[in-house]
Amino acid sequence: MNEKNATRYQQRILAHYEQHQQSDRPTLILGIETSCDETSASVIKDGRVILSNIIASQADIHKRFGGVVPEVASRRHVENITLTIEESLQEAGVTLDDISAIAVTYGPGLVGALLVGVAAAKAISYARGIPLIGVHHIAGHIYANRLVTEMEFPLISLVVSGGHTELVYMDQHGSFEILGETRDDAAGEAYDKVARALSLPYPGGPHIDRLAHEGTPNVPLPRVWLEPDSYDFSFSGLKSAVLNTLHNAEQRGERIEPANLAASFQASVVEVLVEKTIRAAKAKQARQILLAGGVAANKGLREALTARCEQEGLTLIIPPLSLCTDNAAMIAAAGYISYQQGRFASLDLNGVPGLSLTEPF
């Protein structure tokens, strides 16, 4: 940065960074996450220790609409944002004076929702001269694992959520290579659609998971492996097969036990996710497999992946349920890596709904 042409903001950020680097105080990152329907703020010490992780969930508000309504979510974010951040500092027992940097999710997600968190983060960064870091939401989900266990490279992360199904390869901190991703529906999306067909309430994932454990997987459903060497996924065919099975049975006047159908659907999804993950881990000689994203809360997936990893002698890390769903602790944990690398965002940081994981900010 050219000192003479630098704005006052850039000068203040640099001074703040140098002062915090020189002090022997711990590095505290304030994380902010508003990409979907959770307003969350968190303070993380040295990238790994959670001092606070406040989540103002809107799940109850969106339940009545049968899904997240972007405009409703965005309105709640504005109402909650400063309150949530304040609570995160209070619970951590710190003030903004102690914060080394602010890390905020800037994509992917709902654009109107993202913009609230991004605006708040930039405003506080500017007002207080605290460095600003933009974090990819999926990088956050992967780094949720670092709040539990130190990462060892190379590693493979299976990211599964309502909007994502990805196999990510990492050979060092902050570096992400997408080995495979869904070509149509995300796994969580397929869960929600099948749940709707079975008249289960929103969000459908937990209900299918519960029902699957009561049933027997005896309904024949396809496994979509795509090309033999592909790490990509496809769930829309499976979803259609479930709907067709229900429809055909109805026309014949037969009844399919919903628990058995749920068990069969889950078995198909889980088998493909698990086997592709294991294959990728072996091919890349991964030292760890990390499970990440909201669907990591799925019991069927956790059990199957745990069993296969034991069988193959692979190390599996699964974050606790509270860190699987959207939260700001994981965003701060991912932001800590950028902080160590001195990679900061500028005041024109924008919310990017379709942000790519491999795109540096």
Next chain:
Amino acid sequence: MRVLAFDTSSPVLTVAVADESRVLGEWTTNLNKNHSVTLMDGISALLDEIKTDPDQLTAIAVGQGPGSYTGVRIGVSTAKSMAWSLGIPVIGVSTLETIAMNAIGFGGLIVPLFDARRGQVYTGCWDSVEMTSLRSVLDERIILLRDWLPQVLEQAAGRPVLFLGDDVSLHRAVIEEMVGEQARFAPSGLNHPRAAQIAWLGMQKLEQADAPDTHAVNPEYLQVSEAEAKWLANQQK
């Protein structure tokens, strides 16, 4: 007192800093809808220009709409987060009243409006108390322009009515048809919200009452979201 004021509710991006006696600086553009990208740099550039650091600010005033939902949220989220982090008050000001301020002193009714699609407008109605302040005559609302104009005419009681806002041009034919010779249209320089007016309105509000709770300063959308409206309608069936 040193107040930072801004508004991002419409295509206009406007930023100003003012104290009790004068406007120290003001910056306005009327072409950029990507306020998320430009607002903070705009604030930063203006404050650098007038040699003011954020910690020298004593209050923040923000246009809280009505207008573009996303636009209003960018402005209000930025304002309350800045104010909260600096420990200073934040005051929300009507974007419509801000535009009305441009015509303070006009000897009739002042009606600013934004287009709200399908023949509707976001609007309100004020008259001037000499050159010192505005008095609200009809509450701000979203309404069909054809339903609104008769109410304005009734309040005007024969006085002229000045229509303000860049969107007036979209509705000029209807206004001329229904308001006739009482209608007045402003020079373009009076049609956009100016942050200097927001600063002034904000300082007036701070003088008259305690500052609101920062967390509770939120956009004034003037209508519930479509999804909530549908849900409420279904509940009443």
